[in-house]
Amino acid sequence: RDSVGAFTRFLMELNEFSTRNERDCFSTTFCIAHSMGNYLLRKGMEYLSDQLGAPEGRMIFNETILLAPDISSKDIELEGKAKYIAKFSRRVHVYYSKHDRALKASSAKRFGGNRLGRHGANSYENLPDNVIVIDAKEYANKVAISGYKDRTGEQVSVHSSHRHHTKIVADVTHVLASVDRHEIDGRKLVESEGMSSNHFRLK
Numbered sequence: 573r574d575s576v577g578a579f580t581r582f583l584m585e586l587n588e589f590s591t592r593n594e595r596d597c598f599s600t601t602f603c604i605a606h607s608m609g610n611y612l613l614r615k616g617m618e619y620l621s622d623q624l625g626a627p628e629g630r631m632i633f634n635e636t637i638l639l640a641p642d643i644s645s646k647d648i649e650l651e652g653k654a655k656y657i658a659k660f661s662r663r664v665h666v667y668y669s670k671h672d673r674a675l676k677a678s679s680a681k682r683f684g685g686n687r688l689g690r691h692g693a694n695s696y697e698n699l700p701d702n703v704i705v706i707d708a709k710e711y712a713n714k715v716a717i718s719g720y721k722d723r724t725g726e727q728v729s730v731h732s733s734h735r736h737h738t739k740i741v742a743d744v745t746h747v748l749a750s751v752d753r754h755e756i757d758g759r760k761l762v763e764s765e766g767m768s769s770n771h772f773r774l775k
Contacts, residue, residue: 610641617656640689669712
């Protein structure tokens with residue numbers, strides 16, 4: 573919460589810079605948020621909208637990636653608290669895993685409310701068209717991440733596996749290259765939500 577003001581000022585400056593130079597300079601901007609960084613992003617985009625008004629048609633980020641987001645599952649829905657993340661982004665990818673024990677603890681603190689990074693979206697029929705949700709449980713689990721080390725040589729936790737496991741990183745790399753959601757190798761469309769085309773599983 574203490575960082576929201578500074579982060580919002582950064583977003584305002586980024587928007588001003590992009591607007592000032594959009595005719596002379598083609599630029600690509602990415603946003604990658606992990607865990608509670610997603611709460612900071614959510615609040616920053618909220619306040620940014622308060623300052624700029626309706627953001628439709630004015631994106632800040634080409635690709636926004638939410639890794640193990642520690643925000644409510646309902647936040648990402650059309651009228652959820654995180655709706656401005658989608659409104660200010662060309663495309664948003666959410667990566668989640670049911671094996672994330674850190675987010676299980678976070679859920680318990682909130683009286684059992686679903687966390688986006690552990691449960692995924694509550695309703696895949698109530699998401700903005702540019703939001704894609706990725707079930708990464710095949711690789712974001714204790715067995716799959718065993719042997720992966722962080723920069724200090726420590727074993728990587730499941731909560732941080734999205735930043736380290738080669739299969740997840742490969743998917744993120746394709747996202748940053750703006751490959752179409754249906755053309756990325758190594759993922760399968762989850763069809764249990766009827767006609768939904770925004771829920772995939774890494775395979």
